[in-house]
Amino acid sequence: MRILYFYPENPLLKNQGNNARALALLEYFKFKEIEVDFVGVYADNFQNKEIDNLKNNKYIKEGYLLKSLSRKKNQLRYFFLYSLPRKIVRKIKEFDRRRFGQEKLFEEIVIKKEYDFILISYAYWANLIEKIEDTKPRAKLIIDTHDFLTSQFQNMKNFKLGKYFETEIKLLNKFDEVLVISNEEKYLFSQFLDKKVSIVTHALEEKFDANQSDKKYDLVYVASSNEHNIKSALWFFEEVYPKLDKNIKICIVGRIVNYCPDKENVTKIDFIEDLGEIYSQSKIAICPMLSGTGLKIKVVEAMSYGIPIVCNERGVDGLLNKTNNGCLATNDATEFASYIEKLRKDLSFYNFHSNESRHFFISNHSIKAAYSKLDEVFKL
Known part of the structure; x- marks a missing residue:
């Protein structure tokens, strides 16, 4: 089995719960001896050295980092393929974290190999599959929601519940299966999605300590x-x-x-x-x-x-x-x-x-x- 797994951050950084969830998934794939190619987003704290660490720990076979293309070198392409379409469609920017050219780079990664599953993290990265939707590969498309994102934006000045929730549902409906982390999210999303919604909660090893006295x-x-x-x-x-x-x-x-x-x-x-x-x-x-x-x-x-x-x-x-x-x-x-x-x-x-x-x-x-x-x- 071969999986292409997109997670934007470095899962080896243990300073946030979302990274812990991503690493737990990689631990599962490693345990099951599943071949994983990993795609992240290039950042100051996520570069080739971190990809090498994932490889050395046997979590992934290949690793890629998405950079955004230069606007200056691609001015016409940027305007017609990125800026203008966003103005016409008026997408909610909070639900689209792609930068110029990243979906094209992702498409190039997808067509390199035959994958059984393509797993995307977060609804605001769902549009990464935009370039592969019309020529959908045989891979099953799965999204790991991590959270109910509409709720995260409710204190924003121009927040409109209906518009934001509708956007989130449309993004999730692009996939064959939706992974959630809780019963609440399964109940909510399953009411509005016509796709399978599955609970995949967080897994850890047991580290129970019989001695609870004399703790620091x-x-x-x-x-x-x-x-x-x-x-x-x-x-x-x-x-x-x-x-x-x-x-x-x-x-x-x-x-x-x-x-x-x-x-x-x-x-x-x-x-x-x-x-x-x-x-x-x-x-x-x-x-x-x-x-x-x-x-x-x-x-x-x-x-x-x-x-x-x-x-x-x-x-x-x-x-x-x-x-x-x-x-x-x-x-x-x-x-x-x-x-x-x-x-x-x-x-x-x-x-x-x-x-x-x-x-x-x-x-x-x-x-x-x-x-x-x-x-x-x-x-x-």
Whole structure:
């Protein structure tokens, strides 16, 4: 079997949940000994050296990076094939991240080989297949949505729900099958698509630790610096932190550290190669999340270590069950703090939720559970 997999960023960068999902898919392909050619988007942090790293790790056979063509060298072509059509059709620019010439470059990659599957990440890259739609190869076209994108744009000045949602559905309908990460997205998209919609949730190895005492950190908080995380981190430190024991030990990992205050009991780590080093030293995970959509990868990562999670209601988005999963969810700051303190001080309460975290993970996010779903998608 041969797959052409498009994912715009470097999946080996472990600083974002979306990269973790992409890498998990590559791990699956590697485990199943599937030949994968990879296409990304050229950037300062994603160049030939990173493609070589993917090859050396046996994740891919061939790798390509899409650059945009020079406007100065192709002025007429740029105007008639790129600029003018966009003005006439008036596409929503947020749903089209292609740059000049990238779909043509993608077409050239597609015709080099016979592929069984062409897998595209994100609806806003769906138009990459525009050049191959009329002469569709025998490959099955699959899109991995990652998220419900219309919701991400709702705070924009000129946002119109109907127009944005209609655009997203039209883009997804270009494909033979649509992959989603949660029940919510499957229910939503399946109401409007005439294509198969399949849940492929996030898979990780089990790394449970029987010894939950003598941990270096009471709390671990892992997050990038997107607008949802920034707002949520501010809420945690303004509303929850003052209600916690002053001796509590907190570790914050990721670019969110730039938006968190300096405190004597808070360790801030901008980047770490292996998050397992921190999770294995932490007793409780927190996921303050006031907005945003989709599965929170950081929640699944904590579950893979059997760690209970205290979160807002948005923190359990995307989970196949909202209860009995090791998460204590509340939007009330006082209750959020009390959950943390009870997990710290009540061993039986802690063990109960730790066991729920483990059992939920094994049933839904273990390698065995997730790979069985992927086998259905890729006919294995």
